[in-house]
Amino acid sequence: MMVRVAKTAGFCFGVRRAVNMAEELAKQHDVLYCYGEIIHNTHEIDRLAAQGVRTALTIDEIPDGAHVLIRAHGVPQSVYQAFAAKGCQVSDATCPFVAKIHRIVAEEYSAGRKIIILGSAGHPEIVGIAGWCQEAMVFETPEELTAAFSEGKLASDDPLSVVGQTTLNRALWDISVKILKKRCTNCKIFDTICNATDERQAEARLLAGESGCMIVIGDKKSSNTKRLYEISKTLCPHVFYIEDAAELKADEITRFGHHAVGITAGASTPAWIIKEVSNMMSEEMKIETGEDFAAMLEESLKSIKNGEKVTGTVIAVSPTEVQVDLGAKQTAYIPIDELSDDPSYKVEENIHPGDEIEAVVVRVNDGEGLISLSKKRVDQLKGWETIEAAKEEHTIVEGVIVEENRGGVVATAFGVRVFIPASQTGVPKDESMAKLVKTKQSFYITEINRQRKRVVGSIRAVQQEARKAAAEKIWETIEVGNEYEGTVKSLTSYGAFVDIGGVDGMIHISELSWGRIKHPSEVVSIGDTVKVYVIGLDKENKKISLGYKREEDNPWNIFTSQYAVGDTAKVKILKFMPFGAFAEIVPGVDGLIHISQIADHRIAKADETLSVGEEVDAKIIDINDEKKKVSLSIRALLTGEGDEE
Known part of the structure; x- marks a missing residue:
C-alpha cells in the first residue's frame, strides 16, 4: 500500500500565525482570552487551553482590562469597539487575507456600494466580514444568487461590490461571478479566495483522482475541510472524513489492498494529527513535520523567490515577529520561532531595529503583500558546513538539548538539529532523559545524511573518551594512600563500587564503617559523592581496594x-x-x-x-x-x- 500526504495538508499561513501568537502571548500572560474559537479544530483549542488560552464565546465572558486575542477568522468592527470600552488589551490574530477583505468591505460600503459576500452564512469568517459594513447580502450557492435577481432583491443597475469567503470552492465562485457579470452592469469583483485554498483543493483533486482511498482530516466545523471532502468524494470511490487518528479504522483501509491511499487535511489541522494518521497508515514512511504540512503559497514575485537568501534591515520587533525591510513593496517578517532553535535565545538581546539581518525566504505571497522569512535557516546552511567538518575531523561539538522524545533527545548546534539516540545520551536506562533538556552538552557527530536532513550525535562517545583519558591518568599516578573524591556507582552484599574519575574501585563492607553493618546501603547510596583512599592495588588486573572509614572516626580513638x-x-x-x-x-x-x-x-x-x-x-x-x-x-x-x- 502506498500512502501519500498532500504537500498543502495542514495549517495554512493564517492559522499558523494565529496559533503562534496564542502560544507566545500565553507565555506572557497568566490568562489569555480568545474571542471565539481561534481556529476550527477542537484538538488544537484544547492544546492551547492547557497553556492558558481561554475561549470566550461572548464579550461578557471576558473581564474588563483582560488581554484578548482576536481569532483567525476575524470579527466585526463593533467587537474592537466593545473591547476598547472595556479597557481590554487586544492582540489581533485575524488572518491577513481576511483582514484585507475587511478593508475592502469597509471602503466599498463607504463609497455607497452594496456588499455581496459569497460563502457560508453563519460561518465566523462571514460574520466578521459582514460586520465591517451596515448591511451585506450573503449567498451560499449560485442558485441563491440567481433567485435574488429573479425576486427583485437585486437589480441589474445596483452598484455591487463582491467578495468571497477565503475558503470558498473555486468552482462555485467562478459560476457566481459569471452570473453577476451577466446580470449586473455595475459590479466590482474582488477575488478574495486564498491562494492556499486553491492549491489545497487542486491538490486534493489530483490526489483523489489517483487514489483508491482518500482520508480527509479536519474538524467537522471546518468549511475548508468539508470542501476537501466534497471534492474527494466526486473523484475517489472511498473517502474517510476523520478528525484525528482515533477515528481511523485501519482495517477499513487495509481492505483496499495495494491501492494508493491519499491523505489531505484542512487548513486548521495541526501537523501532529496528520502525522499520527500517516504513521498509522505506513510505519515505514517517514513524513517530515513543519513546512511539509503547511500551505505553500504560489510563488509569484519575480524579484524575491522562495528559498532565496536575502539581507534586510530590522524595522520593528514584536512579541510574535520581527519586521524586516528588504527594499521591496512587500512586508517581510520573521516569526519568533524562525529566529533560532536555541531555547535560551533572547530576542530583545539579539535583535534591534536598525540591525542588518540575513534570512531565507520561506513563503512569498503577492495577494496580501507578505513575505515570510527564516533566520535560523541561514544559520542552518552555515551550520551544515561546520557539522560536516566536525564529523570528518572527529571534533567535539557543543549544542543545547531542546527536546526529549521516545527515541532520545534533540540538540541544536550551529542551527542544525542533531538527534541523539537514548543509548548515546549517557543517561542510564532507568533514569529520565528530561534532565538533559535546556542543558549544554558536548557530543560527537556520528552520522550525516544531508539529503534527508538527518544528523546523529553521541554524548556517550565523548564521555567514554573522557573517561578513558581520565583512567589512563589515574593509573599513571595512583599509589596506596592516595585520596580521591568519587561517586558510588553500585552496591553489592559485600561492598560498594566507586568511580574515582575514570576507574572503579571497591570499598569492602568491612571498610565502610567502624561498627557492624549488614549491608553497604546502611552507610552509602548510589549516586553519593564520597571521599575515599587507596588501601590496595593490583595494576596488572586493574583492581583497586578503597577505604572509606577514617582513623579519626575510629570509636576506640574517640x-x-x-x-x-x-x-x-x-x-x-x-x-x-x-x-x-x-x-x-x-x-x-x-x-x-x-x-x-x-x-x-x-x-x-x-x-x-x-x-x-x-x-x-x-x-x-x-x-x-x-x-x-x-x-x-x-x-x-x-x-x-x-x-x-
Missing part, C-alpha cells in the same frame, strides 16, 4: 581521647550475660560490668538491679588497648573503692 582509667562515664546498658552486663560508653565502644561490680551486695543475675536501655554512672577500672576491652564498675562508685584518701 574513647581513649576522652576517658582514662579512674574516670566516671555515663553508660547505656545494652545486654545481659550470666557473668554481667555490657554497656555502651561511646558509640562503637562497649564495656563489661562484671556481676561482682554491679552492686555493693551479692546478686545472682544482672537484671536484678539493671534493665536494658537504662543509663547509669560507672567507673572505668581497666582499659586493654591491645584487645580493645574496657572494664566498668558501678560498685566502685557505691563503696568509694579506689578513691584517693
Whole structure:
C-alpha cells in the first residue's frame, strides 16, 4: 500500500500565525482570552487551553482590562469597539487575507456600494466580514444568487461590490461571478479566495483522482475541510472524513489492498494529527513535520523567490515577529520561532531595529503583500558546513538539548538539529532523559545524511573518551594512600563500587564503617559523592581496594581521647550475660560490668538491679588497648573503692 500526504495538508499561513501568537502571548500572560474559537479544530483549542488560552464565546465572558486575542477568522468592527470600552488589551490574530477583505468591505460600503459576500452564512469568517459594513447580502450557492435577481432583491443597475469567503470552492465562485457579470452592469469583483485554498483543493483533486482511498482530516466545523471532502468524494470511490487518528479504522483501509491511499487535511489541522494518521497508515514512511504540512503559497514575485537568501534591515520587533525591510513593496517578517532553535535565545538581546539581518525566504505571497522569512535557516546552511567538518575531523561539538522524545533527545548546534539516540545520551536506562533538556552538552557527530536532513550525535562517545583519558591518568599516578573524591556507582552484599574519575574501585563492607553493618546501603547510596583512599592495588588486573572509614572516626580513638582509667562515664546498658552486663560508653565502644561490680551486695543475675536501655554512672577500672576491652564498675562508685584518701 502506498500512502501519500498532500504537500498543502495542514495549517495554512493564517492559522499558523494565529496559533503562534496564542502560544507566545500565553507565555506572557497568566490568562489569555480568545474571542471565539481561534481556529476550527477542537484538538488544537484544547492544546492551547492547557497553556492558558481561554475561549470566550461572548464579550461578557471576558473581564474588563483582560488581554484578548482576536481569532483567525476575524470579527466585526463593533467587537474592537466593545473591547476598547472595556479597557481590554487586544492582540489581533485575524488572518491577513481576511483582514484585507475587511478593508475592502469597509471602503466599498463607504463609497455607497452594496456588499455581496459569497460563502457560508453563519460561518465566523462571514460574520466578521459582514460586520465591517451596515448591511451585506450573503449567498451560499449560485442558485441563491440567481433567485435574488429573479425576486427583485437585486437589480441589474445596483452598484455591487463582491467578495468571497477565503475558503470558498473555486468552482462555485467562478459560476457566481459569471452570473453577476451577466446580470449586473455595475459590479466590482474582488477575488478574495486564498491562494492556499486553491492549491489545497487542486491538490486534493489530483490526489483523489489517483487514489483508491482518500482520508480527509479536519474538524467537522471546518468549511475548508468539508470542501476537501466534497471534492474527494466526486473523484475517489472511498473517502474517510476523520478528525484525528482515533477515528481511523485501519482495517477499513487495509481492505483496499495495494491501492494508493491519499491523505489531505484542512487548513486548521495541526501537523501532529496528520502525522499520527500517516504513521498509522505506513510505519515505514517517514513524513517530515513543519513546512511539509503547511500551505505553500504560489510563488509569484519575480524579484524575491522562495528559498532565496536575502539581507534586510530590522524595522520593528514584536512579541510574535520581527519586521524586516528588504527594499521591496512587500512586508517581510520573521516569526519568533524562525529566529533560532536555541531555547535560551533572547530576542530583545539579539535583535534591534536598525540591525542588518540575513534570512531565507520561506513563503512569498503577492495577494496580501507578505513575505515570510527564516533566520535560523541561514544559520542552518552555515551550520551544515561546520557539522560536516566536525564529523570528518572527529571534533567535539557543543549544542543545547531542546527536546526529549521516545527515541532520545534533540540538540541544536550551529542551527542544525542533531538527534541523539537514548543509548548515546549517557543517561542510564532507568533514569529520565528530561534532565538533559535546556542543558549544554558536548557530543560527537556520528552520522550525516544531508539529503534527508538527518544528523546523529553521541554524548556517550565523548564521555567514554573522557573517561578513558581520565583512567589512563589515574593509573599513571595512583599509589596506596592516595585520596580521591568519587561517586558510588553500585552496591553489592559485600561492598560498594566507586568511580574515582575514570576507574572503579571497591570499598569492602568491612571498610565502610567502624561498627557492624549488614549491608553497604546502611552507610552509602548510589549516586553519593564520597571521599575515599587507596588501601590496595593490583595494576596488572586493574583492581583497586578503597577505604572509606577514617582513623579519626575510629570509636576506640574517640574513647581513649576522652576517658582514662579512674574516670566516671555515663553508660547505656545494652545486654545481659550470666557473668554481667555490657554497656555502651561511646558509640562503637562497649564495656563489661562484671556481676561482682554491679552492686555493693551479692546478686545472682544482672537484671536484678539493671534493665536494658537504662543509663547509669560507672567507673572505668581497666582499659586493654591491645584487645580493645574496657572494664566498668558501678560498685566502685557505691563503696568509694579506689578513691584517693
